Amino acid sequence: MVTIAPPVSNELILTESRTMRAQTIERTDVLDKVKALSLLPDGIHASTEMAAAYYEVGIDTVKSVILRNREELTSNGMHVLRGTDLREFKRETEVHGEPLFVGVNSLRLFTRRALLNLGQLLTESDVARQVRHYLLNAEQVVRQEIQPHQAVPARHMTPTTFRQVYFSDVPEKVFWDHLYREYLLDQRNTRRDALGNLSKDGYRHGHPRSGKGDKYFMLPEDMWVDAYGRPRGRAVVRPDRVRDLVEQLIAEGLRANPFISCTPSRPALTSSEVVDGHVIQFRRGA
Incomplete structure (x- = not known):
């Protein structure tokens, strides 16, 4: 009780x-x-x-x-x-x-x-x-x-929230530039405004790239779809791939928060963090 x-x-x-x-x-x-x-x-x-x-x-x-x-x-x-x-x-x-x-x-x-x-x-x-x-x-x-041993997948964790929890020491620009190179479509300033200037993001800006992006990110179910059937919104981390993405980004050179360790040769303990009302398990360096 x-x-x-x-x-x-x-x-x-x-x-x-x-x-x-x-x-x-x-x-x-x-x-x-x-x-x-x-x-x-x-x-x-x-x-x-x-x-x-x-x-x-x-x-x-x-x-x-x-x-x-x-x-x-x-x-x-x-x-x-x-x-x-x-x-x-x-x-x-x-x-x-x-x-x-x-x-x-x-x-x-x-x-x-x-x-x-x-x-x-x-x-x-x-x-x-x-x-x-x-x-x-x-x-x-x-x-x-929620007891510590339970693991409930995080739902609709945005890349912004993901960075704040796991990679807050990485400068924001460095983090986003890495995602845009490897995982998400970069359509910043590719669409013209009413004056003809390229100052608006493309319709698919922030969507997962095919392959590597699709593996770790998805479009949320509640996205707004415009009159032409285009989904409008940004990707979120796949609920079952949060820890995998943490390990992948560390392997690619991003510096994780001090409580994250993915060095295979070191023993690791399972710990948990409540994010967006859900418990996420991660490996804490022993």
Whole structure:
């Protein structure tokens, strides 16, 4: 029988620690538990105005958080539509033939993950504080319920989260350049914007490369598919290949965090780490 610990009171740990945010980012179900969540007609995205309404703060407050945390929010699904992409989205979200975004030249969208990430970062919202309380309490219960010898595959671990857990000492640019050379398609700045400049990522940017990329990465099941049937989104690490990928990247010269050891000649103990609400086993150098 599991005894649930008292509620965690220091919810600001999530606003201060990106590692903690990464560990709880998959718990998007918390959003519906705290408050009814409204989404656009596609059932996947919310606008900036909708995000502000959910957290009961002003739009300027949301924009301020975006300005300080743009890279992290983008890695969790926030993106801006312009030009052809925006026109396609307007058609897809029409209600009774009427577009929702008349006269809009750009549109920032939040996925559930990005909305949850926003709540992890907002300090001026009572709703966001409730979201963080739920996240920390759920994380504490998961750590108590899962015994150390159990191994539950991580689900939908993004490359960003993977790096934070296993290769945080590797500079971000070095890590991504390696993935783009070996595992993921690099289509940065290969598509033209409304002015004809090559400043937009290709439609398959971040998808697994055939062969080596497919072995360790996959496209998530909940990707947004545009009007032309193109899956839009980035790859995630295959749940059953997390440790294999760690060992492979170490063999290729990336420096893993100190607690990771894959030297065959040394004895190793099985240990575990809770990531995204799931326990991942890895080898700790003896």
